[in-house]
Amino acid sequence: MENLSRRNFVRKAGGLAGLLSVVPGIDALADPPLPTAPRWPDEDVTANEDYWGWVQKAYSVSPNIINLNNGGVSPQPILVQDALDRYNRLSNEGPTYYMWRSLDEGRESLRIKLADLAGCSPEEVAINRNATESLETVIYGLNLQKGDEVVLTKQDYPNMINAWKQREKREGIVLRFINLDLPIEDNQAIVRKYEEAFTSQTKVVMITHLVNWSGQIMPAALIGRAARKRNPGVHVLIDGAHSFAHVDYKVPDLEGDYFGTSLHKWLSAPFGTGMLYIRKEKIKEVWPIFAGADPQSGDIRKFETLGTRSFPTEMAIGHAVNFHQSIGSERKQKRLHYLKNYWLEKALDIPGVTSQTSLKPEFSGAIATFLIKGMTPAQIQSALFTKARIHTVGIVWENINGVRVTPHVYTVLKDLDRLVNTIRVIAKENAVASSSTSGK
Ligand SMILES: Cc1ncc(COP(=O)(O)O)c(C=O)c1O
Incomplete structure (x- = not known):
C-alpha cells in the first residue's frame, strides 16, 4: 500500500519527482506528498499565527535553543532533509550509475x-x-x-x-x-x-x-x-x-x-x-x-x-x-519584515537600546542589529545565550556595531517576546551596574 500511494503521488507530481518516476528503481524513493497547507487563498496571512504554525511544523529546529542567527545559514524543512537523505542513500547503491546517470538527469x-x-x-x-x-x-x-x-x-x-x-x-x-x-x-x-x-x-x-x-x-x-x-x-x-x-x-x-x-x-x-x-x-x-x-x-x-x-x-x-513557492515570495517577505519589526519596535522602547536597521519595508527585511549603550556586541550576545539560550551574533565591522538578530519563517512570536524581555533585563542590569560604578 505504502509503495502504491507513493507511486500515485510521483505520477501526479511534476518536476524532478515526475522525471524520476520514469527512471527504474528511483520511484520508490520519490518524494512523499507535502503536508497539506491550510488554505488561506487571498487573505493577508502576515500576522496569522495559525498559518505560520503550519510552516513552523515543517522544520525540525531544536526547541532547546532559540535560533535567531538565520542570517548565517538556514535550516532545511524536513521534506528537504528527507529528499537529501533518500538521494544520498540511492547514490550509495551505485554512485556512478544513480548519481551520474540517473540523478543528473x-x-x-x-x-x-x-x-x-x-x-x-x-x-x-x-x-x-x-x-x-x-x-x-x-x-x-x-x-x-x-x-x-x-x-x-x-x-x-x-x-x-x-x-x-x-x-x-x-x-x-x-x-x-x-x-x-x-x-x-x-x-x-x-x-x-x-x-x-x-x-x-x-x-x-x-x-x-x-x-x-x-x-x-x-x-x-x-x-x-x-x-x-x-x-x-x-x-x-x-x-x-x-x-x-x-x-x-x-x-x-x-x-x-x-x-x-x-x-x-x-x-x-x-x-x-x-x-x-x-x-x-x-x-x-x-x-x-x-x-x-x-x-x-x-x-x-x-x-x-x-x-x-x-x-x-x-x-x-x-x-x-x-516549499518556498507553497508559501510564496510576497507572503514570505511580508512575514519576515513583520517578525523583525515585531521585536525591534519593542526593543527600541527600552532605554539605552539603539539599532542600525531601518524599520521601513523598502530598506529592510528579516535582519536587524541592536546595541545596548555601554555594552559591547560580544557581551550582549553572550548574555542573551547565558540567560535565555538565545543564539545571535555580535558584529563589529566597518561602521556596524551591534548584535544581529535574524528570525526565519519558522520563528514563533513567543520566542521574540522572550528576546525582548531578555534585552530588557540585560539593559536594566547594565544600567544599574554602570550607575553603581559611576557613583563610586
Ligand atoms: C552578503 C553575502 N554575500 C556572500 C556571502 C557568502 O555566502 P556563502 O558562504 O554561502 O558563499 C554571504 C554569507 O553570509 C553574505 O552574507
Whole structure:
C-alpha cells in the first residue's frame, strides 16, 4: 500500500519527482506528498499565527535553543532533509550509475525551476555550491586590465572584497571603496555615494543587494543605472546572497549583468548550494574558473565543470523551491519584515537600546542589529545565550556595531517576546551596574 500511494503521488507530481518516476528503481524513493497547507487563498496571512504554525511544523529546529542567527545559514524543512537523505542513500547503491546517470538527469528540470523562481531564462542559470563561488566566478572571470577601476563598499562581503584585493595585487586593478553609514533611508543618497566614486575608468560596480551586517536593502537597479550613465560598458555585479528568496523580486528587476546567491540561506535548500545568473549576452565574456572544452562559449553550463560534487545535495534543491513557492515570495517577505519589526519596535522602547536597521519595508527585511549603550556586541550576545539560550551574533565591522538578530519563517512570536524581555533585563542590569560604578 505504502509503495502504491507513493507511486500515485510521483505520477501526479511534476518536476524532478515526475522525471524520476520514469527512471527504474528511483520511484520508490520519490518524494512523499507535502503536508497539506491550510488554505488561506487571498487573505493577508502576515500576522496569522495559525498559518505560520503550519510552516513552523515543517522544520525540525531544536526547541532547546532559540535560533535567531538565520542570517548565517538556514535550516532545511524536513521534506528537504528527507529528499537529501533518500538521494544520498540511492547514490550509495551505485554512485556512478544513480548519481551520474540517473540523478543528473534532474539537472535541466532544476535549472528550469530555479529560472522560474528567479524570473529569467534557464539559459542564464548555473547551479553551483554557494554565493562565494558564483560571485568569484565573475570576479576572476572578467577581462580587466591594470588601471581598470572597481567600485565597491566596505560593507560588501569579505570573500568578495578579498577576491577583488587579490586581483588588485596580482594585476594592478584599482579598488575604489565607498564607506556607508547605515541605515540610510534615502535611495538617492546611496546612489550619490556611488556616483562620487565613479570615474571614466570604472569598469565594474559591485552591489550587495541586502547587506548581511545590518539588513539594509540597497537600490541595486538605481546604482547600476547611474554606473551605466557614467560609463555605458560598465559590468554590474550583484551579490544577492541575502536577498534571494527573502525579498520579493525577480533577478532581472535588479538590472545587473551578473548575480550570485546561496540557496542554503533564505531558500532553505541543502547546505552547499548556490546559483549564478549571467545575462545571456554577457556569458561569453566571462571565463570560467574551472575550464571546460570551450571556456569562451555562450552556454551557461560552462560554469558547471566543477568535478565530482554531491548530486543528492543539488537535486534536493527542487524540494526547497517547492516549499518556498507553497508559501510564496510576497507572503514570505511580508512575514519576515513583520517578525523583525515585531521585536525591534519593542526593543527600541527600552532605554539605552539603539539599532542600525531601518524599520521601513523598502530598506529592510528579516535582519536587524541592536546595541545596548555601554555594552559591547560580544557581551550582549553572550548574555542573551547565558540567560535565555538565545543564539545571535555580535558584529563589529566597518561602521556596524551591534548584535544581529535574524528570525526565519519558522520563528514563533513567543520566542521574540522572550528576546525582548531578555534585552530588557540585560539593559536594566547594565544600567544599574554602570550607575553603581559611576557613583563610586
Ligand atoms: C552578503 C553575502 N554575500 C556572500 C556571502 C557568502 O555566502 P556563502 O558562504 O554561502 O558563499 C554571504 C554569507 O553570509 C553574505 O552574507
